[in-house]
Amino acid sequence: MSLLRPSNVANLLAEIVNCEKVDDIDLSEVSRLVEHVPEDMTATVEDGMALADFQQQLAKGGQWLPVDPPNPESVTIGELLANNLNGPRRFGCGTVRDWLIGVAVVLPDGRLIRNGGKVVKNVAGFDLCRLFIGAQNTLGIIVEATFKLQPLPEAEMHLAKRFESLGQAEACLEHIWDSTLQPIVLDLHRIDGSDLTMVVSFAGPSADVTFQSEELIAMGFEDGVSLDYDARFRSKKHTWKSIAPGNLINSLSQLPRSNFVARAGNGLIYHDGEPCVGEEDSSLELNGLERRLKQEFDPENKLPELRRQ
Amino acid sequence: MRELKPSLHKTMVDRLVAIVGRDAVISEESELVVYECDAYTMQKNLPTAVVLPATTEEVAQVVRVCNELELPIIPRGAGTSLSGSVLAVDGGVMIALTRMNRILNVDVRNRRALVEAGCVNAWITREASPHGLFFAPDPSSQPACTIGGNIATNSGGPHTLKNGVTTNHVLGYEMVMPDGSIKWLGTKPDGGEDVGGYDFRGAAIGSEGMFGVVTRALVRLVKTPASFKTFLAIFDSVDQASHTVSDIIAAGIVPAALEMMDQVITRALEEAYKVGFPLDAGAVLIVELDGLAGGVEQQAKQVEAICENNNAREVRLAKDDAERAALWKCRKRAFGAVGRLSPNYVTQDGVVPRSKVPAIMQFIREVSERHQLRIPNVFHAGDGNIHPLILFDERDPDQVKRALMAGDEILTKCVELGGSVTGEHGIGAEKIDFMEKQFAKDDLEAMKKLRTVFDPQQRCNPHKMFPGAKRCAEFAQKKQISA
Numbered sequence: 001m002s003l004l005r006p007s008n009v010a011n012l013l014a015e016i017v018n019c020e021k022v023d024d025i026d027l028s029e030v031s032r033l034v035e036h037v038p039e040d041m042t043a044t045v046e047d048g049m050a051l052a053d054f055q056q057q058l059a060k061g062g063q064w065l066p067v068d069p070p071n072p073e074s075v076t077i078g079e080l081l082a083n084n085l086n087g088p089r090r091f092g093c094g095t096v097r098d099w100l101i102g103v104a105v106v107l108p109d110g111r112l113i114r115n116g117g118k119v120v121k122n123v124a125g126f127d128l129c130r131l132f133i134g135a136q137n138t139l140g141i142i143v144e145a146t147f148k149l150q151p152l153p154e155a156e157m158h159l160a161k162r163f164e165s166l167g168q169a170e171a172c173l174e175h176i177w178d179s180t181l182q183p184i185v186l187d188l189h190r191i192d193g194s195d196l197t198m199v200v201s202f203a204g205p206s207a208d209v210t211f212q213s214e215e216l217i218a219m220g221f222e223d224g225v226s227l228d229y230d231a232r233f234r235s236k237k238h239t240w241k242s243i244a245p246g247n248l249i250n251s252l253s254q255l256p257r258s259n260f261v262a263r264a265g266n267g268l269i270y271h272d273g274e275p276c277v278g279e280e281d282s283s284l285e286l287n288g289l290e291r292r293l294k295q296e297f298d299p300e301n302k303l304p305e306l307r308r309q
Numbered sequence: 310m311r312e313l314k315p316s317l318h319k320t321m322v323d324r325l326v327a328i329v330g331r332d333a334v335i336s337e338e339s340e341l342v343v344y345e346c347d348a349y350t351m352q353k354n355l356p357t358a359v360v361l362p363a364t365t366e367e368v369a370q371v372v373r374v375c376n377e378l379e380l381p382i383i384p385r386g387a388g389t390s391l392s393g394s395v396l397a398v399d400g401g402v403m404i405a406l407t408r409m410n411r412i413l414n415v416d417v418r419n420r421r422a423l424v425e426a427g428c429v430n431a432w433i434t435r436e437a438s439p440h441g442l443f444f445a446p447d448p449s450s451q452p453a454c455t456i457g458g459n460i461a462t463n464s465g466g467p468h469t470l471k472n473g474v475t476t477n478h479v480l481g482y483e484m485v486m487p488d489g490s491i492k493w494l495g496t497k498p499d500g501g502e503d504v505g506g507y508d509f510r511g512a513a514i515g516s517e518g519m520f521g522v523v524t525r526a527l528v529r530l531v532k533t534p535a536s537f538k539t540f541l542a543i544f545d546s547v548d549q550a551s552h553t554v555s556d557i558i559a560a561g562i563v564p565a566a567l568e569m570m571d572q573v574i575t576r577a578l579e580e581a582y583k584v585g586f587p588l589d590a591g592a593v594l595i596v597e598l599d600g601l602a603g604g605v606e607q608q609a610k611q612v613e614a615i616c617e618n619n620n621a622r623e624v625r626l627a628k629d630d631a632e633r634a635a636l637w638k639c640r641k642r643a644f645g646a647v648g649r650l651s652p653n654y655v656t657q658d659g660v661v662p663r664s665k666v667p668a669i670m671q672f673i674r675e676v677s678e679r680h681q682l683r684i685p686n687v688f689h690a691g692d693g694n695i696h697p698l699i700l701f702d703e704r705d706p707d708q709v710k711r712a713l714m715a716g717d718e719i720l721t722k723c724v725e726l727g728g729s730v731t732g733e734h735g736i737g738a739e740k741i742d743f744m745e746k747q748f749a750k751d752d753l754e755a756m757k758k759l760r761t762v763f764d765p766q767q768r769c770n771p772h773k774m775f776p777g778a779k780r781c782a783e784f785a786q787k788k789q790i791s792a
Contacts, residue, residue: 035661038557040663040693094477097508098473111754113509115730115752117747119660119729119732120660120693121474121660121689121692121693123463123732123733123734123736125747125748125752125756127511127516128756130508130512131509133508150563151562180601182532182601183490204600205604207607207608208604242500242502242503243500244416289507291767292762293507296758308505
């Protein structure tokens, strides 16, 4: 049982070989920006850098990694990948699965492997990048990641409107869904006993952002809101539910007393109610494919077991 | 072709016929020839038999029979792969998914479509477009290639620059595992995006048919952009066009597509289709912007200015949907038009970091001169994904040798420049030797571990991807020529 706190990758490779059981890994010293090439719209970074620091570096070249999980000041690139973290902009930007193009991973037997690369299109070999995302360091420890990036949007605007009932919110949601509007955030929330609120954001060329925002203002939305509700709510104890987006309102109606933040465009609900029976695969047992995967990559069970979140 | 004892051959045929019916089993050599290769024609191998199942359950039963008889399984879509990834290198039962080609459901509200693996890529957009939706991955072979094949190769296309590739647009799929069990990986047809656990869905996309047989897929549909602007920018030189590409990206613009064609290609296309390309242009770019009208207008002005700064001779705007469609049809037929120039050609699929496009184009010119071969280029410049077409005549052994050497040199240079030997065509049988150039031994070992998880017997599409895979005698000859 041990905590590994290597000062560099070579150090980690040596330590992990001699370790029987890895409890926790602190990679705060493995945190360099290896490379940011704005002309290529790619960047390579070590696992321990905080996401906010990474974004700050990228912003110097007018770019960003389009993911926005809560608490970017403390969330490291490693945590971002290991837990596939994301936030409100997921609707417009996807998840880190859409942006990771290369990894270096320390395997429990002390070998360093690389997969993918630093080009934006690459189908040489099997895609272990996708495999390690969300794998919670149970198969290997990502030490370096290469991402494709996006230009920072020229403008961004967040708007919100309160609703008295789910029915009213649904009518508005369906209207936006069927329109030509292209929001990057499409959230519904009801937190801390406040009203049901829809949040819509637009980002991109300023002409588009202004035009779309005006359309929403005409529908009674107010601008100048913040997205900080997401981190505030998700920092407290909560559970989640993922459903087809078309079932969102129906699912929310089954949580009449719960607080929630819902990604209406993705069908994802974070709520503080009881998890419904059969809502998620609550089995803690790994299935056959998962067991074989764990056995292949971590035969001695040095690394943690996969948690069902 | 794998020689089976006549009694075993009969057993195999009888058992396959019992599952799928006589009409859906091909085992006569004269008919098997159709399945001896894909669009990569440098290597040919006959499968022992081809089956054309109609249901997932039939696929599963066929897989179980192959297990009992210890025969390789080769999944196949339309056979448009460009890297020999559906070759039956050591014989075996080829499972062709072309009869399982239905669109089962277009779920407009959830922007998804459920389709069978043999469904042709372009059919999905055809069905979805009346609802203002489309399926984004658009390989040039999209009028023929299947979704199952797209999943196997993680296909791209000109519009992946903005929209991403197949892995970004396939939510989940049903797979017949090599043991004959049926699993659904990823998002279920009526389910939520997040399924928890390991991402086997993502891990098996691009696995070139080596992890199982995909039978149904749930694909993401995206909203058709409200507005398009498609430019044809004409340059005197490839260099000018290359620098324009870099400048567009550097300006923070991500076009929907950013494609380059050099002089040989534009001339061939002009001769074939009379689209109005000037015959003396050094290179042309197709730049497509999409989105809302205001933003597209704003970016169009920037793109025009960038083209002018790089001394574009002319920037033409497609004036309507028909002109835009004609331009794309032309681009996607470029490989075909090259058939007019040369009896044979081999296309490469290297990738370099975007900023290295001018360097790799320069290198290709040098290779072309050194080997005295014409190497025209038509490619996804915005992604750094090059497609040099090496022209040769297979009746001249020396030309074949030089063509193979030229291809090797170009791909090796892509790796040296920090790129990859394949951006969308796959490794297949063709590029096995490059895996060790691009990856270290341990990297390949880790990939093999993943294969073992899915297919411990290595029954599914064997002899692909990894060095040490078996080659057929015919191919070995060609390799000898190149040595």
